[in-house]
Amino acid sequence: EDKVVQSPLSLVVHEGDTVTLNCSYEVTNFRSLLWYKQEKKAPTFLFMLTSSGIEKKSGRLSSILDKKELFSILNITATQTGDSAVYLCAVTAPPLSGGGADGLTFGKGTHLIIQP
């Protein structure tokens, strides 16, 4: 059974701090790892990672994947109160049967709170 574990489950920091969120996975036939940010409503897409060692960056957020050690990290520098959210990690893999669409398995999320 595919498994995605995020840590920590919750984190409280002060504005301006740098945070690192972790995601480890056990997936048969791994295809990609995705990070989403969820505030009050829909998860919004942040990054998709498929190759080891290549950092993806968007403003103060960055992420990298290690396919050998089966984990990814999401870094947020100079945090702001608007970064407060639940950050979700998910992995995709094709079905073991060989046909059909990739499934998406989510971790439980990291609840990040940025205090002013």
Added chain:
Amino acid sequence: NAGVTQTPKFQVLKTGQSMTLQCAQDMNHEYMSWYRQDPGMGLRLIHYSVGAGITDQGEVPNGYNVSRSTTEDFPLRLLSAAPSQTSVYFCASRQGQGGQPQHFGDGTRLSIL
């Protein structure tokens, strides 16, 4: 840009009632899916569809039915609601069978009394 639209946003049902959660996307995406999100459980896949006329079960399909008569619409039906189905339901879609991120609707908060 409408993206993925879910209705209703909130609903309260009594045990045993039936209802349909609506999901529509205007991006011509082949793949559509339904998730439920419960505290401490993350998002879990209920059903998914890889195209019109094709549906399949996800991780937690019991108590739910789906159909996909058009590319745009993917309704989720609760035939006889149970308190255990109290949750937030998200619909998502993506282009193709893999390799692209899913785009989510704003969710339906459902309470079963």
